[in-house]
Amino acid sequence: MEIKILDSILHGDLKPWKLDTSNTRHFTELVRTAKAVEPITNAELQKQLTALLADYPPLQKLLAAEATSNSITLQQLLCNIDLPKGKDPVTHFYSAVITAETLRVYNSFMQQSINWNDSIDIPFQAGRLLNSLKVLTQQTVAELQERGFTTIPDEQSSFIHFALYYLKHSLIQLYFGIQESFKDKLTQVTTLEDFYTLDLVESFSNHLELKYAADLTGQISKEKKGKKEKLTFGFNGKKDKLTSVINSLCTQIELLKEDVSPADMLIQILLSNDIKPGNVQIHLDCDNKNFRYVLQKLIPYFNSLSFINIEHSKSFYSKKGTLLKANNFSKARSFDPKEKATIDNIFKQMQ
Numbered sequence: 481m482e483i484k485i486l487d488s489i490l491h492g493d494l495k496p497w498k499l500d501t502s503n504t505r506h507f508t509e510l511v512r513t514a515k516a517v518e519p520i521t522n523a524e525l526q527k528q529l530t531a532l533l534a535d536y537p538p539l540q541k542l543l544a545a546e547a548t549s550n551s552i553t554l555q556q557l558l559c560n561i562d563l564p565k566g567k568d569p570v571t572h573f574y575s576a577v578i579t580a581e582t583l584r585v586y587n588s589f590m591q592q593s594i595n596w597n598d599s600i601d602i603p604f605q606a607g608r609l610l611n612s613l614k615v616l617t618q619q620t621v622a623e624l625q626e627r628g629f630t631t632i633p634d635e636q637s638s639f640i641h642f643a644l645y646y647l648k649h650s651l652i653q654l655y656f657g658i659q660e661s662f663k664d665k666l667t668q669v670t671t672l673e674d675f676y677t678l679d680l681v682e683s684f685s686n687h688l689e690l691k692y693a694a695d696l697t698g699q700i701s702k703e704k705k706g707k708k709e710k711l712t713f714g715f716n717g718k719k720d721k722l723t724s725v726i727n728s729l730c731t732q733i734e735l736l737k738e739d740v741s742p743a744d745m746l747i748q749i750l751l752s753n754d755i756k757p758g759n760v761q762i763h764l765d766c767d768n769k770n771f772r773y774v775l776q777k778l779i780p781y782f783n784s785l786s787f788i789n790i791e792h793s794k795s796f797y798s799k800k801g802t803l804l805k806a807n808n809f810s811k812a813r814s815f816d817p818k819e820k821a822t823i824d825n826i827f828k829q830m831q
Contacts, residue, residue: 482542482546482612483585483609483612483613483616484539484542485529485533485539485542485543485577485581486578486581486582486585486616486647486650486651487616488539489574489577489578489643489644489647490616490619490620490623490644490647491619493536493538493539494536494539494577496570496574496639496640496643496644497640499570501570501639504568504569504570505569507569507570507572507573508569508572510531510532510534510535510573511532511569511572511573511576513531514528514529514531514532514576514580515528515576519554519580520553520554521552521553521554522552522554522584522587522588522591525554525580525583525584525587526543526584528580529543529577529580529581529584530543532573532576532577532580533577543584546588552587552591552780553716553780553782553783554583554587555586555587555590555783556583557582557583557586557653557654557657558656558657558660558661558692559653559656559657559660559690559691559692560653560690560691561649561650561652561653561688561689561690561691562688562689562691563575563646563649563650564632564633564634564642564645564646566642567635567642568639570639571639571642571643574639574642574643574646574647575642575646578643578646578647578650579650582650582651582653582654585654586654586657586658589605589606589609589658590661592605593605593606593662594776594779598665599665602662602665603662603665603666603667606658606659606662606665606666607666607667609658610655610658610659610666613651613654613655613658614655614675614679616651617648617651617652617655617679617680618679618680620644620647620648620651621648621680621682623644624641624644624645624648627640627641627644629641629644629645632645633645649688652675652690653690655675656672656675656690660692672684672687672690673687710753710754710755711754711755711757711789711792711793712752712753712754712755712784713749713750713752713755713782713783713784713785713789714782714783714784714785715750715751715781715782715783716781716782716783717781717782717830719751721829721830722747722750722751722781722830723747724829725826725827725829725830726743726746726747726750727743728826728829729774729823729826730743732819732822732826733766733770733819733822733823733826734765734766735764735765735766735770735771735774736762736763736764736765737763737764737765737799738765740761740763741760741761741762741763745760745762746762748760749762749793749795750778750782750785755793755795757792757793757794757795758794758795759795760795761795761797762795762796762797763797763799763801764796764797764798764799765799766799766819767799767812767817767818768798768799768804768808768809768811768812769812769817769818770817770818770819770823771812772787772809772812772817773817773819773820773823774823775787775790775809777823777824777827781830787806787809788806790804790806790809791804791805791806
């Protein structure tokens with residue numbers, strides 16, 4: 481996973497000190513055009529970034545080359561920092577580009593990781609991306625220090641100060657969002673304090689608070705300990721199509737033991753806005769490899785369907801009667817499950 485567009489703010493075409501800002505109206509038009517529609521899918525985010533980078537064909541070409549599954553609903557970053565608001569067209573331009581690109585990198589990486597091996601590919605690829613983010617953050621800090629930008633930018637600050645500051649903290653958000661998503665697969669995990677004091681060589685006393693939002697696993701946010709959040713898979717598709725697919729899966733690949741857990745029971749929990757862990761029992765009649773593949777095909781139509789959320793529901797049991805956990809799906813990874821062709825054909829009904 482490359483971070484060339486973010487890198488270009490420090491080393492390439494988007495350097496703020498090289499930017500011609502004489503026509504501020506042009507930046508206003510770029511931002512307004514890009515923000516006409518709030519992106520919900522990868523395709524819409526890609527379109528927004530392409531509009532923002534209208535003056536930079538090489539960067540648009542990079543975007544096109546890294547396009548992922550465009551129909552997937554965007555996942556929000558797991559970590560957030562309260563960043564300053566733009567005060568003029570140019571600062572609005574930089575905040576829009578950096579925000580959109582940070583979200584795109586995160587979603588592209590999460591989408592690509594679905595097909596990676598948990599024990600080899602994910603640690604390598606996540607470690608590689610984290611190192612790139614750390615290096616660019618260090619270089620951004622060095623640029624801020626060299627220019628004497630030691631405070632939070634305000635109304636009197638230059639747009640260069642704003643862009644570098646915004647880049648630094650967006651990189652930190654992205655770094656810890658990726659690390660949080662794959663921390664169980666990484667050989668080394670760093671704390672925010674160590675990142676500041678050891679990697680950035682900055683005083684931790686001046687750091688901005690990093691807020692951990694409710695993540696894809698449906699776990700309780702670190703900022704909201706003690707307050708229970710409802711568990712839901714967050715279906716965002718059409719109910720009739722989902723019903724048709726589940727019924728077909730039960731008929732054609734014997735997805736469920738329907739004498740104890742009929743198709744309607746599975747549909748109900750998939751659509752529930754408040755899953756009560758362990759309240760129902762869904763018993764599979766297919767093997768874990770085929771069920772994992774079914775889940776992978778379902779995930780694009782949900783906001784929070786994941787292997788860890790299946791575990792948290794305490795509702796899914798294997799063909800042998802074992803309560804399924806996230807690591808069962810890691811062991812069941814297969815690029816060619818027995819019923820793949822049949823499952824692929826059934827999911828055409830979702831289109």
